[in-house]
Amino acid sequence: MAERILIVGGLVIDPARKLEAVRDVLIVDGEIREVAAGLSKKSALAGAETVDARGKWVIPGLVDMHVHLREPGREGDETIATGTAAAARGGVTTVLAMANTEPVTDNASQLAFLRAKAAQDAKVNVLFAGAVTVGQKGERLAEFAKLRAAGAAALSDDGRPVMNAGIFRRALESAKDLGLLVIDHCEDLNLSSGACAHEGAVALRKGLKGSPWAAETVQVARDIALVELTGARLHLAHLSCAASVEAVRQAKKRGLPVSAEACPHHFCLTDDMIPGYDADWKMNPPLRAKDDRAALIAGLADGTIDAIATDHAPHGCAAKSAGFDTAPFGVIGLETSLSAALTALYHTKALTKRQLVERMSSAPAALLGLKDKGTLAPGADADVAIVDPDASWTPEAPFLSKSRNTPFAGRRLKGRVLHTFVAGRPVVHAL
Numbered sequence: 001m002a003e004r005i006l007i008v009g010g011l012v013i014d015p016a017r018k019l020e021a022v023r024d025v026l027i028v029d030g031e032i033r034e035v036a037a038g039l040s041k042k043s044a045l046a047g048a049e050t051v052d053a054r055g056k057w058v059i060p061g062l063v064d065m066h067v068h069l070r071e072p073g074r075e076g077d078e079t080i081a082t083g084t085a086a087a088a089r090g091g092v093t094t095v096l097a098m099a100n101t102e103p104v105t106d107n108a109s110q111l112a113f114l115r116a117k118a119a120q121d122a123k124v125n126v127l128f129a130g131a132v133t134v135g136q137k138g139e140r141l142a143e144f145a146k147l148r149a150a151g152a153a154a155l156s157d158d159g160r161p162v163m164n165a166g167i168f169r170r171a172l173e174s175a176k177d178l179g180l181l182v183i184d185h186c187e188d189l190n191l192s193s194g195a196c197a198h199e200g201a202v203a204l205r206k207g208l209k210g211s212p213w214a215a216e217t218v219q220v221a222r223d224i225a226l227v228e229l230t231g232a233r234l235h236l237a238h239l240s241c242a243a244s245v246e247a248v249r250q251a252k253k254r255g256l257p258v259s260a261e262a263c264p265h266h267f268c269l270t271d272d273m274i275p276g277y278d279a280d281w282k283m284n285p286p287l288r289a290k291d292d293r294a295a296l297i298a299g300l301a302d303g304t305i306d307a308i309a310t311d312h313a314p315h316g317c318a319a320k321s322a323g324f325d326t327a328p329f330g331v332i333g334l335e336t337s338l339s340a341a342l343t344a345l346y347h348t349k350a351l352t353k354r355q356l357v358e359r360m361s362s363a364p365a366a367l368l369g370l371k372d373k374g375t376l377a378p379g380a381d382a383d384v385a386i387v388d389p390d391a392s393w394t395p396e397a398p399f400l401s402k403s404r405n406t407p408f409a410g411r412r413l414k415g416r417v418l419h420t421f422v423a424g425r426p427v428v429h430a431l
């Protein structure tokens, strides 16, 4: 007997097909079989398991192209198992895991090992990035062809920039030949050296060393020039400031193959909101000024910023208690990303529901070349989230993530994921 699930009466939002209408969704053997009105009345489907989605949204499972799962090396902070459980709770059904593990995922054998581990442990689909340079030292390119053969979905030294423009140029040329997407963490380390916050009035008042917006934009501008030089595709991670958004906007106007992402903490929060010296509000790039936040939202609205990604970066309590200047950078985000985005972008009318779902599902799926993800088209993988857009809740520890370092703890959010299906199997039921 085929495994059949019928999701009944929800508002189906499938940006890839420009569909936004009340429909039933039939899943058979892990694939979307049919999306149509009135399926629940068909007698042939009488035996199917049904899920009532009336009054809710039914959307493609989210694709988060920027996640740190900490395995191998820091399993005390997160593992593939716990990180993907957190993803599922947030409606995220595919993640791209970054390569700044310990050791760095810069070779085919480690990548193959991780893919096998994920096949065993993961609750959602996990893709892996390979490092751009050996050991993320920025000196010697990793073996891209071997990484691709082992299944690397993209290349990134994220956590660190590739500071040497000559090496980054060669990385772009080589990745272009192999059809691999490069993702850059834009930060000029000479400008950001020793900083733990955004350079501005707040850091000054608190006596914290700030990193200026230009630390990011200098490298965004360099990267755009290298894209123009090489013709390679490049994705810019976690944009945080207005000048970077404008640089990407102009590059896109000139037809350059640049894409970009923004993180919920950057478009929801600003540096003046940081309570005291709470390091759960410390990440890299840092929370910036109100104008920067507004520019990110405008960039998401007009499509300059293609995707929303979490930069989920788990750190244990002990490390985060070390004081704002010495605690590590990073916050978790998988369990709250859709809720935060709904709160800051949809309920404020900055983005339509379709735009919001697009930035979190079909757009990142397209950037990563995933044909069967990010859509509810018949034949696609049945990765689905059911969302109550109006449910208010307050994220609080414990989380499914092993870590709890999030500035959204204790903040009221509007909108919540109720069910997540991966390949037609329910991973999270009503909480």
Ligand SMILES: [Zn+2]
Residues within 6 Å of the ligand: 158, 159, 160, 185, 237, 238, 284, 285
């Ligand atoms: Zn980064």
